[in-house]
Structure formats: C-alpha cells, structure tokens
Amino acid sequence: MTDVTAAPARRPGLSEDWRAALTGSVASITLTFIVVVAIGWFWVGPKFLSFGNISIIGTFVIVPLIVGAFAGFALLSGVVDLSIGSMVGFSSALFALLLSLGWDPASAGAVTLLACLCFGGINAIAIVGFGAEPIAATLGMLVALRGIAWVLLGSQGSIFAFNLDMFNLVSTTVGGLPLFFLLAIALTLVAALVVTKTRVGRHIRAVGGDDKAAARAGISVKKVRVAALLLSAFGAGLGGIVYAAQLGSAARATGFGLEFQVYAALMIGGYSILRGGVGNPIGGALGLLAVAGVSNILDLKAISPYFVNIIVGLLLLAAVLLDRIRGGDAYE
Numbered sequence: 643m644t645d646v647t648a649a650p651a652r653r654p655g656l657s658e659d660w661r662a663a664l665t666g667s668v669a670s671i672t673l674t675f676i677v678v679v680a681i682g683w684f685w686v687g688p689k690f691l692s693f694g695n696i697s698i699i700g701t702f703v704i705v706p707l708i709v710g711a712f713a714g715f716a717l718l719s720g721v722v723d724l725s726i727g728s729m730v731g732f733s734s735a736l737f738a739l740l741l742s743l744g745w746d747p748a749s750a751g752a753v754t755l756l757a758c759l760c761f762g763g764i765n766a767i768a769i770v771g772f773g774a775e776p777i778a779a780t781l782g783m784l785v786a787l788r789g790i791a792w793v794l795l796g797s798q799g800s801i802f803a804f805n806l807d808m809f810n811l812v813s814t815t816v817g818g819l820p821l822f823f824l825l826a827i828a829l830t831l832v833a834a835l836v837v838t839k840t841r842v843g844r845h846i847r848a849v850g851g852d853d854k855a856a857a858r859a860g861i862s863v864k865k866v867r868v869a870a871l872l873l874s875a876f877g878a879g880l881g882g883i884v885y886a887a888q889l890g891s892a893a894r895a896t897g898f899g900l901e902f903q904v905y906a907a908l909m910i911g912g913y914s915i916l917r918g919g920v921g922n923p924i925g926g927a928l929g930l931l932a933v934a935g936v937s938n939i940l941d942l943k944a945i946s947p948y949f950v951n952i953i954v955g956l957l958l959l960a961a962v963l964l965d966r967i968r969g970g971d972a973y974e
Contacts, residue, residue: 668925671911674957675928678935686942693818695938700823701888703934704812705730705881707826710904710926711833712877717908718837719870720850720918721769724780725761726878726904728787730897733758733882735794738803738892747808747887755879761787762875766868784901792894804890812887822884833923846870850918906954907933910961932957 682690689695709726716723733754740750761783768779795801814821837843848856849866857863881900886892905915911929913921936957937950 668922671925671928675932678932682939697819699934699938700820703930704822704826705884706904706930709877709881711830711923713874714923714926716870716874717913718846718850719867721776723874724901725783727897727900728784729878730882730900732787732791733879734886734892734896735791737883737886738801739794741803742801751883758875758879762872766871770864770867800893802891808887830923830927847919906958910957
C-alpha cells in the first residue's frame with residue numbers, strides 16, 4: 643500500500659511578501675514621501691529636517707491628520723463626505739462663541755462635538771435612510787454649515803476667544819515636537835490597526851467594497867455607514883476645536899477648502915473616491931505629510947505658494963495612473 647502524505651499548505655515566501663509590500667498603495671506614497679524628504683534635504687539643506695522646521699510642519703498638519711483619520715472611515719465604507727471642511731468651520735465658530743460667552747472649554751467642546759454629531763446624523767439619514775447620493779447630500783450640508791458658521795460669527799466675521807489653558811495645551815511640545823502632532827500620528831496608527839486588524843475594520847471595508855455581498859454575509863450595511871458618517875463628523879468637529887484653540891479665534895475662512903486638501907492627500911495616499919474598501923490610514927497620513935513637505939520647501943525657498951496646487955495636482959494624477967498600472971486595489 644502506497645503511503646501518501648498530504649503536502650503542507652504553501653505559505654507565501656519572503657519574496658512574495660516583499661513584492662506585495664513594494665507594489666501596494668502605502669509603498670507608493672512612502673516612496674513619494676521619501677523623495678520629498680530627499681528633495682528638501684538636498685535643495686534646502688539640513689534646516690529642512692531640523693526639529694524647528696519639523697515642528698512647523700507638524701503644527702500645520704495636526705488638524706488635517708485628525709480630520710483625515712476619521713474621514714477615511716467614511717471613504718472606506720463607500721461614502722464621500724464633502725461637508726468636513728464646513729463642519730470644521732462650524733465647529734470652530736460654535737466653540738469660539740461658547741468660550742466668548744464664558745463657557746469652560748470642556749463644556750463648550752462637549753456641546754460642539756454633540757452638535758457636529760447631530761449634523762453628521764442628518765447626513766446619515768439623508769444618505770442611508772433615504773438613499774440620497776452622498777456627494778449631493780454632503781454638498782448641501784457643506785453649504786448649510788458654512789452659512790450657519792457665518793451667522794454664528796456675526797457681522798464682523800470673526801470671534802476672538804483666546805483661552806490660555808487651551809493655547810498652552812495645544813502648544814505643548816514633547817522632544818521638540820508638538821504634542822498634538824504626536825497624538826495625531828498616534829490616532830492615525832490606531833485607525834490603521836482598526837482598519838487592518840479588527841472585525842470592525844473588515845466590515846467597513848467589506849461594505850465599501852461590495853455592499854450587496856456584505857449584506858449577504860450578515861453585515862449591517864446601514865449601521866456601518868451611519869457609524870462611518872458619525873465618525874467623519876466627529877473628526878471634523880474635533881479638528882475645528884483644535885483650530886480655535888490654536889488661533890484663539892474663529893473666522894469665516896476657517897476650514898474653507900479643507901475637504902479638498904484632505905481628500906486630495908488621501909487619494910495620493912492610496913484611498914479611492916470612486917470605490918470603497920480601498921485605502922489605509924497610514925497611506926493617507928503620508929499623503930498629507932508629503933503635501934505639507936512640498937509646501938514647506940516652497941516656503942523656505944521663497945517660491946510662490948500657488949505652485950503647491952500644481953504639484954499636488956500632478957501628484958494626484960500620478961497616484962491615479964500608478965493605481966491603474968498596478969491593476970488597482972480591490973477589496974477581497
């Protein structure tokens with residue numbers, strides 16, 4: 643009788659692991675980020691990587707990192723939330739108004755976040771409950787929130803609400819770097835772990851990748867998308883509070899165009915606007931840092947900041963083309 647031994651299951655080889663890592667979207671934006679850092683080092687000099695300059699860049703990207711980490715959940719679930727920029731503006735205006743009326747920062751922050759969650763809930767009702775197109779629904783919310791923020795800001799268009807304790811908190815440094823920048827990086831890492839290593843993350847990506855297949859698998863598509871939209875609103879609300887604490891005021895320009903800044907960077911970092919289930923918070927954060935690095939290089943070389951838009955546009959086109967060349971990232 644012939645002794646037949648079952649062959650062990652084939653495990654991916656080291657070369658296959660490296661190939662997967664080097665051809666993924668995170669690898670692409672990592673390479674782009676390294677190129678930006680290299681250009682800054684050779685063109686600007688050691689000053690580019692000094693703690694002082696990194697601190698400036700870190701302070702600049704704190705709010706986009708926070709907003710991007712939360713908005714990424716909505717994108718992964720297949721929903722584009724265009725209202726995040728206006729939500730930041732509304733949040734900063736309401737928080738500053740409450741502070742100017744004598745509220746303590748904790749109470750003002752809690753009420754502001756609750757209000758943002760309410761508006762996020764309205765987005766969820768329109769999109770999930772009534773089946774409205776996400777772009778159309780959140781575009782309407784973008785316009786409405788911008789109008790509400792302007793009403794809160796009054797005829798002067800700004801509210802001065804400097805709070806020394808809040809300012810000292812957001813200005814705190816650790817090892818020469820802004821504390822809130824390090825917290826934003828930590829938040830990004832937590833979001834990445836949730837997306838890639840938890841059941842919740844798998845459900846979010848499944849809903850974005852194929853909502854019908856997700857429903858057949860027993861996943862509540864509606865609950866996932868409602869939660870994702872609430873997280874997006876919460877992140878934008880938190881970003882608005884941080885802006886108001888940093889600036890000691892709120893103005894009509896606060897958060898204006900932030901949605902395009904964040905989504906462009908997320909797309910450069912591997913997210914997809916047209917299909918859900920694709921993207922990684924680490925890639926999105928690297929996209930934001932790469933764009934901030936380009937802007938900083940131009941500032942240090944006294945070059946017109948309008949060139950940033952050209953470079954970001956080219957990076958965005960390159961990211962889309964690279965995604966097509968490698969066949970795209972489909973949810974599996």
